[in-house]
Amino acid sequence: MLDNQIEIGGYFEFCLPNYEQFPYPQALNYISARSAFFDLLNQNNIKKIWMPKFICDAMIDPLLILDIEIQYYDINEEFYPVLPNHLKEDEYLLYVNYFGLCTAIQQKLINIYPNDQIIFDHSQAFFVKPFDCFATIYSLRKFLPVAEGGLLISKALTKPNYIARNVEMMIQQYHHCFVRRLSSASEAYDIFKNNEMLLNDCIPKKISGMTKEIMECLNYSSIQMQRLDNFKFLHSQLADINHLNIDIADIESPLTYPLLLKSSISKELIGNNIYTPTYWLDSLQRLDVDSFEYKLVTGITHIVCDQRYSQKQMQFQVDKIKEYFNEHRR
Incomplete structure (x- = not known):
């Protein structure tokens, strides 16, 4: 017996093949990583959390909205967090796998602190599998051709608390993607910035059916391999001028190739139509000018x-x- 709501015939809709290769079928899907984080915090009534100073404000906003006590920590030049030896029973720790370079550090943290008090942020490390911890958060936009999407993997949350979205907003979210595909990145840039602003609201929302279809039609092993090959080639060519110590043997999921010099050369590369991203200027207000994190903001060019x-x-x-x-002989 067919559902009375099913539609048969008429014009063709947007449709992509389903190859069933998505690596995290167990994940809860949200419009963004920050909304996944908000839902995790809210539904588990978390009251205290250790957060890195070097993180975007978008991940701080849910804590401020929910009136959660924040303890900030630094990271050293090996990306290792400067933390107390023990977490109190009511405290949680969030650690970011920065640029996909920090998987070995995550394993060390799992061996030191209680697993059920650790939240790992894999927004910059999509292909790193979740650890046995309280929760793991992923972002899709930094790695895949989608305009939205956050994932949450946690035994502490089984049902998302979504609010409704309208169709027009779902379509608008992809406007810049279509314009760039049909024209150029520069023409779509203002639309892109506006659409990024639409994601600032961290209230949990469901991703669109369009995003779901794109997620299910990609060849993830090929995507990961190409990123790794590109990263290794860049490292072979640039390691001698890079001030950042990178152990290439541990790399599974590179976000970019982070090239640390005395100062960023992003402006010079953008002038040659190489659109290098910047992470995270909004964290500068929390950082000491002599800190390693400050160098990560001002000195790294993300190739x-x-x-x-x-x-x-x-x-x-x-x-x-x-x-x-x-x-310039830096």
Whole structure:
């Protein structure tokens, strides 16, 4: 017996094949990582949490809205958190796998602190599998061709507390993606910034059916492999000028290739149509100017290494970087 609401025939809708390769079928799906974080905190009545100073304000906002006590911590030059030896029973710890470089540190933290008091933020480490901990949070937009999406994997939350979304907003969320595909990134940039602003509301919302279909039609092993290949090539070419110590043997899920110099050269690369991202300028208000985290904001240039590109585009970036480096001798 068919559902009376089913529609048969008429014009074709947006549709993509389902290859059933999505790596986290157990995850709860949200419009963004920050809304997943909000729902986790709210439904578990969390009151105290240790947060890194080096994190975007979007992950601080849920704590402020829910009136949760925040204890900030620094990270050292190995990305290791500067924390007390023990967590109190009512305290939780959130740690970010920065740029996908910090999986080994996560294992150390799991061995030191109670698993059920640790939240791992994998927004920058999509392909790193969840640890046995209180919760793991993922962001889709930094790794996949989607305009929204956050994942939450936690035994402490089994049912999301969504509020409704309208169809117009779901379509608007993808406007910049379509404009860039049909025209250029520069033409779509203002639309992109506006759509990012729409995600600032951290109230839990469900992702759209369009995002779900894109998630299910991707070749994830190919995406991960291309990112790794690009990252390793960049490292082979740039390690000698990079002030950041990178253990390439532990890399599973690179976000970008983080090139640390005395100061960022993003503006120079953007002038050559290399659109390097910046993380996280809004954290500067929490950082000491002499801190390692301050260097991560002001000194790192995030070299693009994602799956859209091959070694040809990696070499183009390397050439531009070395050209600038040789001119200025940093």
